[in-house]
Amino acid sequence: MKTVPAPQSQDALAIALKMALAVPLADIMAYRKVGRAFFQLLEVLSHNHAPVLAATDTATFAFLVRALSPLRPEPVRCTNRRLDG
Numbered sequence: 001m002k003t004v005p006a007p008q009s010q011d012a013l014a015i016a017l018k019m020a021l022a023v024p025l026a027d028i029m030a031y032r033k034v035g036r037a038f039f040q041l042l043e044v045l046s047h048n049h050a051p052v053l054a055a056t057d058t059a060t061f062a063f064l065v066r067a068l069s070p071l072r073p074e075p076v077r078c079t080n081r082r083l084d085g
Helices: 007-021 025-030 032-048 050-054 058-068
Strands: none
Touching: 007 032, 007 050, 007 058, 025 032, 025 058, 032 050, 032 058
16 A cells, blocks of 8 residues: 655655756766765655656756766767768
């Protein structure tokens, strides 16, 4: 049986997520302790509070995906040149 969290706890989670997202991603990656805390928060949210993450706006969700992507590939550029010659 799963319990439904009180609205206050959902609000607290949303505020904690907003505070975590206020830190630029470059700073999160630059400072080990900040990064560890940030990714631990994301782990807890993704395992136990997925509806909170699902309810975020597009910009927030995109930020989370960028933070979790291990590689940041360069954008692909289309050209009209032939590859074989």
